[in-house]
Structures are given as structure tokens and as C-alpha cells.
Amino acid sequence: MAEYKRPTSEAEFKKNFKQKKPLMNSTEAFYESSRCLFCYDAPCVQACPTSIDIPLFIKQIHTDNLTGSSKTIFDSNWLGNACGVVCPTGVLCEGACVYNHQDVPPIQIGRLQNYATNYSIDNNKKLFKPGLDNGKKIAIVGSGPAGISAACELRTLGYEVDIYEAKEKPSGLTVYGIAPYKITNEEVLKEIDYLKNQLGFNIIYNTPIDTTEEINQLESKYDAIFLGVGLGKTATLRLKGEDKLGVIGAVEFIEDLRNKRHKLSMPKNVVVIGGGNTAMDAASECARMGARKTVLAYRRSRESMGAYDFEYDLAISAGVDSLFNAIPVEIIGNVKVEGVKFAKTEVIDGKLVTITNNEFIVKCDMVIKATGQAKQGMFYDLISGLDLDSKTRIVVDKDTFQTTNPKYFAGGDAINGGAEVVNAAYDGKMAARGINQWLNKE
Template identity: 40%
Template structure:
């Protein structure tokens, strides 16, 4: 966003200094003890619980809720973390409204599900605040595994491998581990430095070394890793950002939503972070929603999110769409960017209205804009990677790639749905297959 700092209209300090803390406070504060017991008491503890089937990490949800109901939240946390070592973060960012809570019998019968996500946070936070790690390493196997990418998939894989007795080295291009949990999620969803605290807690298992500032292709190659380690797991994520394909998109004031969110997440003083008066975000997924809401919270007067298809096709859930609207974000659908207009810096952006088949209707929309964020998907970056399936690394059901001894998971691998919880599951399952391959 460096170019934006010198773009007229993009300024810092749009709010009073004391307003930033309130604007970026915890979206869903943790339940207190009484609230947790009341929420847990609503669970039917179904024998064939559909919520388990709906969870990508297969957490035994009725069991952990029963453990909360009986006053043993730390046991509940271990039930969660056995399946999902990043259960604390997933409790904050997982779209439970379209997964476990949507499948909840209470939701089907009453339209009001058990608060599964908030109960999960209650349990995992309670345990992690004790500073105790509930798992121990098995006896060393003498095997060493390289993990590329310290995001949810990579850290999940690394933890499970370390727990099984392997030595793990995690390489990551950034200076902090955590991946999207640290750099790519709205600040109001994960406050108080939780992302790094969870990583520090996860590393207490031992046997995991983090090597920061090591990028695939620049500092390490896949061939080198295959020579130096017994197995390799790729959890690279998606580093590139798709282009708008609109005339003038290189103008000052046009930047990536991912970069905006990362800068906001790392800012020590939100009042010093510049934002436009008229902000337009292009995209329909969680990144677009997070960027739009946070631009509004920073004090932008007008924030418009524009998506090329109808609302029902947006990757962001209805809950997230409603959240954006409640913060004052305007959502425009069935519009495709045509041109970025301005003399050096963006002043307006023009869209073509399109039908469901993406055919232009002949109508156009022009929005005032001094800042435009692109959130239209990311692309895989890197040379010498295994075979691709489209624009991602091709993997089988256990994460095996076309290269012997190399697994992959998370956003960089085919077949996933680009969710933190799915990435954790893929990293865990790949680790189990790596372990089976290495030791039988």
C-alpha cells in the first residue's frame, strides 16, 4: 500500500484516537462460565450428530459440549484439539453458520442452533490460558520432515508429525509464522495477539524448528528439500493476486485487499493507517468482506463491495454479508469492472452490469473512488512444483503429489475450499500418511 500513502484522499486518522479500540474490539467476546453452561445445556447430545459430519476436522462436538456442561472445559478442549490443533482460531474464524451450526438439530427445528463455535472458543481459550500443552511427543523416529509454509495447513501437519516423534523444520517466507491466521484475517475476529499466542502454544509440543524469511524458489528449492529431508509437505498458500483485467488498474490507489489486511494486522497504531474517503472493494469472498468492513471501521465515509454475480453466488456467507451491511458497507452485485478512471490516481471506477450468464446488459455503473481493493482470488506462485490440477497442486485424498515423498495441503492444493478449518484437516491427514509412509 506504499503508493496509497501519497494518494490524495487516502489519509490516516479519520477517527478520534479513542474510537479505534472500540471499532476493532472483539466481534464475539468469549462466553463467561454461566453463559457457557446455559449454551451447552441446549445441546441434545445426538447419537448420530449431524454437526460432526459437517465439521471438516470431525470434532466430536456432542462430547466436548457435554464435557463443558459437566464442568470440565479443559477435557473439552483436548477433545477438540485432538482433531483440530488450531481449534482456538477456528472457533473465531470458521463459518460455523454454514457448517456445524447449520447442521445442528436445534437449527433445523427452531432456527436457533447451539452456539458450537462460541463453546469451542470457551473451552480452547480456557485450556491455553493455563499455559499447558495437552500432548506429548512420542519417542523419536530419527526421521526429519520439511514443511513449507507456516500457515494453518503447515502448522497442523508439523504439530502432528512432531507429536508422532518426527523432527520438523518449517520454512516460511514471512518473518512471523501463522500464515493467513496472522496476516489475512480481520483484526476484529482475532484480537489481542491471539494468532501468535496460538502458534507459541502449538510449538510447546517440541521438535519443531521455524525458519522464517525462507521463500520457495528464492531461498530453498523442492529438490534441495527432498535431498535433505525424509519427506516434504507443501503448505505454501496462494501468494499471487489475480488482476482485474480492467483498463487503468495500474493507477495509484488500486491495491490488493490481502496486502491491506496484512498491513492492518501488523499495525501498532491503527490511527496511523491511511484509508480512503470513498473505498470500493471488488470481490465476493471473505477477503473482500474483511477488507470492506475494516475500511469502514477505519473511518471511510463510503465503502462499496462490488461482486460480478448475485448474492447467492458469493463465497462469503449470508452471515458475513449481513455483518458487512450492518457496518455500513453497500453491496452491489452483477457488476464487472470496466475501467479505472483518474489522472494518475483513481478518482472513479466504472462497471458493466451483467446478467447471470455474465453477458453485459448495456447498463453501466460509475462509483466515486479514491481507493480500490482487489479481492478477486489469489494464485499459486513458485517454480519446480509438482504437477498442477488447474492452478493448484494436484493431490490425492491423502495429500500425495505427483512427486514421491512430497505431500501438499491447504489453499495451494486442489480439492479444498480455502477455509482455515479445511487446511488444518488436510495438514493433519497428510501428516498421518507421511508417518505411515516413513515408519510403516
């Protein structure tokens, strides 16, 4: 039985997809900030990929210095508002909070972070300004978290910055590929506009860079280039029947949902294949869109899933059913999807083994593949001297983020194969500093 009714209006959609981390009011923020112990050598800071001074910004909230608090956050993380909402804080800063050892709920660091930064964004507080123009220009390919972070840092250092974005909106997966109950498009775009208005970087939309000629033009026009292209479309499963109508990648499905919202057509029965956080998001979204039955299928056990436990629990609480130790062998149907044929699996001597004499069919009208995204190998091939590792990730210097082609720097999913928004924000900032170091040395 579905937990959610099919939303037929924007109001019903917002109700089904209400925010997991709603914005605090001033009373909540004052009370929550008063709980912080302001630890020396705070473990929450060590757990944050961008090393935000968390005790300081919480103290500033408690003393009603919201402008100072938000500056403390943005000084370390240019996407401090978005990260306060979408970061898996339960396994990062909040997971490291000392209260976890005392059977006391950890400080709600993410929501406090969102509260402070949202204040400065809504009130258009002038926290930053561009550095003195140094006469040099940097191109950034991709306006995802890594690209935006790099652009902000470069502007403070005095560089002119142009971001080339293939789509019509900025922020990459933050606006296209994250479940709407985690963050709204409005909140994502509001932060980008705030940073853009303060620092003055330029975003050129609907401009993919996908030919050698375009690469050559960038190289001749700019002093350095940052690659923040992220990942590509959902990778193929190479299954028989994968080309049938009703088979879609999880990232593509989530993007469609974020754009169409309650107008998205949702079939009655859905199978989501995968065990990562994106699979959990897609399954939860199907349930919230009123699918009568959503089955989350994974080839291994629950304990082996890559998804965080809280993401799985969220999907189950939305009404999703789970199917473990089952691997898809065929998508059945004539023109349209009618079901998925699975085979049972088990682990023998540490290896996953498919039991071919134990197959069964789960009927459905839609199949969502949440089995990873393809790398941008074809794009990387356009750039001479760019080394990739065995997983088609760009090889960079771990300190400067410079690639093996010295004019190029890279960060985010392009170098880590897919991580959190906060990791991309860190990479972009550090790469900008690497660019500055290299150009000054030159």
C-alpha cells in the first residue's frame, strides 16, 4: 500500500517532498547553538572536508552575529548554504560530535549552518568582493559545485572568470540530481546568484565544450582552465531489453522530476536497481510521487550496500519495498517494460555468485537504473597530455590539483569518480589556489 498519494498540484508536491532539514527559526537556532560545548580541537571540524570552524560559527550564532557566522562558513566553503542542507552531516560533522558518546543527540550543525548562511543570502550581506584585477583570465568547464567554488576563489584573487555550462542552469547535480526533499531548486539558485552578484564571475549557459576546436579556443584565450565537468549519464547495464520504453537512468529520472515536479507522469509499479544513495533517492521519490509499489533491488545484502543507513531508512519509511541478493538478468516486455527477470545470488568464498536455476520475475511499468554514471572519457580525450587512471578519473597533483597537462586543473567528480558536494567545493577552492600558485610561478 502506497504511503503517499499522487500529487496533482504544486502544493501537494511540496507536501510529499517536504524538506528533511527545514530552515530553523531564531528561537530554534538560539537554543541549538547554546548546546555546543565549543570543544578544543573539535572533532566536528576534523570531520568536515572543508574544515569550517564550526565552534566559532555556532558561537557567533549564539551571540546574534549572523553576518560573522556566515562569513566564517563561506570563508571555508563557498557553497556553505547548500552543504548545510545536502551534506550527509550524520556521517561527517554531526557524526563526530562528542555528544554521540554521551547518548545525547548531536548538535544540528547542518541546520545551524543553513540558518546563518541563509540570513546573509536573504539580506544580501556584502561579505566578499573581487580581488584587484591581475589581468589574467581563467576558463572553467562546468558550473557544478567544484566549478562555482573555483570561480569564487579565483575572483577573490583578481582573476577574470568565465564558466562554460552545457545546461541552462548552474550548480550541476545540486540543482539537477539531488532529491527535492533535500534541497529546493530555489535555494540552490539563490546561493549561486548571491555569490555571482558579489564576486562577478560570468556563466555562459547552453554552451557545451565537446570538440577539439573548442578546446583549442579555450587554450588560446585563457591563461589556465579548470575542469569541473562531473560525471555523464547513467551507465548501461548491458542487459537484454534495456532499450525498452520505461527504462531510465536514476540521474535522468531525478532531473526530470525536479523540472516537471507534480506534472511528471508516474507509473504504478517501479523497480529501482542499485544499492547506492542515488538509488535510495530515486526509490523514495517514486513512492512520494504516488507509485503503488516501488521495489528497490540490489544484487548483494543490505549490509553490503553503499548507501548510508539513514538514506535506506528514509526510502523504507516512504513505503519502498526492498529485494536483496537478486541480480537483474533481463528486462522483459514487448515494446514497453513489463517486468524484470532476476536471479538469486549468494557470496561463496568472498565472491558474488549468480544462481541461474533460481530465476523469478518482478512485474513493473518502469525500471530505474541507479548503477553509477559513465565517466567523461570522450571529453577527456579531446585534451592532449591529460592522464587518466584505470577508472577514467583525471590524475591530478594532490596538493595543487594540476593535471599532467600543466594548463589544466581539475576537481570534483572528475577526479574522485563521484563524492559529496562538500568534497567538490573543497576541490574547486584548492584548485583555484593551485592555479594562482602556478601562474605566479610562471
